[in-house]
Amino acid sequence: MKQHFIYIVTFLFILSGCTSSKPTEVKSPDGQIRLAFVLDDNHRMSYRVDVNDTAFIASSSLGFLAKDGVNLSEGFRIVSTDFLSADENWTQPWGENKTIRNHYNEMAVHLADTTNTKLVLRFRVFDDGIGFRYEYEVAGADSILITDELTAFNIAQDGTSWSIPANYDTYELLYRTQPISKIDNANTPMTFKTGNTYASIHEAALTDFPEMTLKNVGDCQFKSELAPWPDGIKARMAGNSFKTPWRTLQIAPEAVGLINSGLILNLNEPCALEITDWIRPMKYVGVWWGMHLGVESWVINDRHGATTENAKRYIDFAANNNIEAVMFEGWNEGWENWGGNQSFDYTKPYADFDIKEIARYAKEKGIEIIGHHETGGNIANYEKQLDNAYRWYADLGVHSVKTGYAGGLPDGHSHHGQFNVRHYRKVVQTAAKYHTTLDVHEPIKDTGIRRTYPNMMTREGARGMEWNAWSEGNPPEHHVMLPFTRLLGGPMDYTPGIFDILYERAKKNPNRKQWNMKDSKDCRINTTLAKQIANWVILYSPLQMAADMIENYEGHPAFQFFRDYDADCDWSQALAGEPGEFVAIVRKAKDKYFLGAATNEMARTIDIKLDFLEKGKSYKAIIYADTKEADWETNPTAYEIIEKQVTADDTLTVAMARGGGQAISFIPI
Structure with missing residues (x-):
């Protein structure tokens, strides 16, 4: 990892031996987001967040409860407050963007109680949101048993949310679109819109702590709920000090701003590895999908997928197809x-x-x-x-x-x-x-x-491709929901790219063993073929899979997109979209650009400015599109390949069928 031009200024504000009824505040570098910490006369801690001078997160509790009378929530006084500003660029060996700007203002509130237990509440405010964490030092303790977290997110006004229910064992659930106030509980990232602002609650740097979920305790007031140990204890911390993960709130005026945010990465520690040149993104195929369809098996029998012969067949295919x-x-x-x-x-x-x-x-x-x-x-x-x-x-x-x-x-x-x-x-x-x-x-x-x-x-x-093999499958909105929810945390191995949309080849296989939970006639991919291609771009993974059985790719003209695609991208940007409705994302890899656009159950046409292309160059745009007759339910495999010469001054009209999409390779001429 490399870091460049960091500027830090620190101030110290001493309030020794007293509490403060006045808020201690810090703003984002652009001044649009303001966070205030408050310690009231009853020694209770809280914070609030304003966006553009409008209440966004109303007064919300802070702190923890612990076993055996250990005080982690009340009785504190402010000892001092540090302010710090940082602006740096750092690079990573791979990622949606290899260069990340880390620009924030920080407020560290130092607190202590009468037993000399110390707490630093560290708040960082970015132009794209906030993060805060707890840093405890508990006097006289040799271990700490956390029984509850009091952190709250009291959303100031109702709006629309996109989330999955809280579950301590799986994230493979369908997303719900509902009023914020109607959520009972949720896993994070929990994305929502209130007024004209989009936001998502999540956490960063979860390394030695249970995950945080959210419980609605009334209207739009959410409290942290931690995944417990079998005996009900939430977290076991050795020694007398510990740091929690960052509690995060990404904030943007447009939905795509959440996708383009670097906040989660910025709140993690720099690279711990001295050498990273052995790490590289790759495209891959594999012996996998046939097992889910019942054509092959995981166990050794007459349908065994992972055989020496089959392995060599897949290796040959990869070698012949730039995989x-x-x-x-x-x-x-x-x-x-x-x-x-x-x-x-x-x-x-x-x-x-x-x-x-x-x-x-x-x-x-x-x-x-x-x-x-x-x-x-x-x-x-x-x-x-x-x-x-x-x-x-x-x-x-x-x-x-x-x-x-x-x-x-x-x-x-x-x-x-x-x-x-x-x-x-x-x-x-x-x-x-x-x-x-x-x-x-x-x-x-x-x-x-x-x-x-x-x-x-x-x-x-999250619910990946395999759910389409033995259930009602993932609905068309699912693929345009994930970039605004699950993928805000990081890459996902969704395993996209199924070309045999209706499993026609698999169903004709005489050796197929049907083990699906639903009758095979009900199982299929709920997209068009063009959308499957677009998902290679939209559903970001540095290890990106062409998930279908390779016989469904052999001789297929549309597979050229994956041959051309480069998983080792240098730069990415979400261009347009709304959660669960549609999305358009472009990625640059070396001198090529790849664009993926997709829609939900509604047919849609959007205009995309190509000003992301390098100025002064011409590109061959190879467009993999739905035909006018395409429809995810009635005609999912209808597609066409169109070639155009374009420059950064052009605008493309992207037409997508119901449940469809479009993928474009831009290759310099």
Whole structure:
């Protein structure tokens, strides 16, 4: 990571031995956002946020409750207040944007109580929102047991929200559009609009704490609810001091401003790795989708997907189509116990998967292997093998791994509690030791850890493609909801790009075993083909998958987009959109640009100015579009490829069918 031109000014305001009934305030660099901290005469802490001199977050509580009489919420007095301003540019080895501006004003309020317990409340206010965290030092404690968090977000007026229900074990839920006041509870990011302002509540730098969810305690007043340990304790902190994750509020005058925000990354620690040149974005295909359709299986049988023969077929396809990597699921012993003890062996391939030969063949072809570790939720089994499993893969030349945590955790633990947050962190650090990148499914939500450990490249954490194989599927609005919600936290391995929209080839396969929860005739992809192509751009992941079985790509003219696409982008910008309605995003990779636009169940036409293109250059625009007859329900595979010569002075009209989209490659002439 590189950092440039940082300017810091610090002031100290002493209020020794007293409380303050007057707010202590800090503004964003542009002056549009103002945050005030208040310690009232009863020693209760609160804050509020104004946007453009209008109340946005009304007076909201702060603090924690702890076991055994440890005071973490009341009785404090202000000792001093520090003010600091910073403006820096830092770079990352990969990302939507490789250069990030970190520009904020900070207020650190130092407090103490009569027992000499100390608290620093650190507030940072950016032009695109706020973040604050608690830094405690508890006098006389050798450990701290958190029982509740009092942090509140009292939204000043009702509006529209987009969220999923709070759940400590899964994020794979459909998003709801509803009045803010009607939300019972929500996972974060929770996105909303009130007045003319968009915002999203989330957290940053979740490394050793349970996840924060939100509970509506009345009207538009939301309180933090932490994922508990099995005994009800929320967080166990060793020693007498700890820092919480940042509580964040991204704020923008337009919905796309939330997507373009760098706030979550900016609140994470700089890169902890000395060398990062081994980390690189990649496009990949894999033995995966066939299992979900029942054409192939994870276990060794006559339908086994991860065989030596099939592996080489996928490697050949990747090598012939400008694709860097291939991923294999169902390659190792343990799948035959699915639903039982979930005890996988991470160094024992099935007999028909010659991993040494496959690794040799992949290297010969210049293709990377993405390994796979499914845990089935058996954390103890995985951690017992962790170091050896990553060393074994590294010795074979495998330096990228997809992990999975499907199934319940033992001993009453939740996926999102402190126990598993610590586990995910341990896996990231172990992988880094062996120069291995990660793609985590059933993860803890993304809170920007990729800045500190950029080998944590992508994760699931929402309803992905597989839901279309064995349920009613993801509705057309889902894909234009994710950029304004889940993806605000970071990249998602949605696994887009299914070309066999109606599973016509799969349903004709005589070996197919139907195991879906719904009758197969009800299962399909709820988009047009053009939208599947656009999703490669819209649903950002530095490890981007063409998820269909490769026979559905062979000879298909529209697959040229993925051949041309470069997952290693340098710059990105959301150009237009509204949550759940439509979105248009452009990304630059080297000298090429790629644009993806998509809509919900409504047909839509939007005009896109091409002023993001380099001035003075001409580009060949290769447009993958819905035809006039296309419709996600009745005619999903109707598409056309159009070529135009364009410059930065042009405007393109992007027409999208119901449930459709459009993808464009801009290649310099």
